[in-house]
Amino acid sequence: MKKNYKCFALFSGGLDSMLSVLWMDKLGYEVIPIFFRTPFFEPTNALKAAKEIGFELFVHDITDQIDFLISGEVVGQRPMSQRKDALNSVAKLSSVKDLIVRPLSQKL
Structure with missing residues (x-):
C-alpha cells in the first residue's frame, strides 16, 4: 500500500514552480503550494498562477516575524x-x- 506523502511547494507563480507542483501532483503526492509574504514580495502573481493550475495557494505572512x-x-x-x-x-x-x-x- 502506497503511503500518501504530503509536501509544501515553495511557489512563486513562475513556470518552474507551476510545473513542479503539477508534476508532483501527477505522481500522486499531496502538494500544498506555499508563498511567504514579506515587505519585498506580494502574492498577486502566485495566487493567479495557482488558480490557473487548479490549486489553492497558502500565503503565510512573515513580515512581523523577521528583523531583516x-x-x-x-x-x-x-x-x-x-x-x-x-x-x-x-x-x-x-x-x-x-x-x-x-x-x-x-x-x-
Whole structure:
C-alpha cells in the first residue's frame, strides 16, 4: 500500500514552480503550494498562477516575524543583474533598504 506523502511547494507563480507542483501532483503526492509574504514580495502573481493550475495557494505572512532579510547575491557574479547599481536600486525601490543584508557582498 502506497503511503500518501504530503509536501509544501515553495511557489512563486513562475513556470518552474507551476510545473513542479503539477508534476508532483501527477505522481500522486499531496502538494500544498506555499508563498511567504514579506515587505519585498506580494502574492498577486502566485495566487493567479495557482488558480490557473487548479490549486489553492497558502500565503503565510512573515513580515512581523523577521528583523531583516539576507540574500546570497554577490556583486559581479551575474554581470547583467548583480551589479552594485542594480542591487542598490532594488533595495531603494523596495522601501526597506535597511532590511536587506548581503553577507557575500560586504557592505553593500
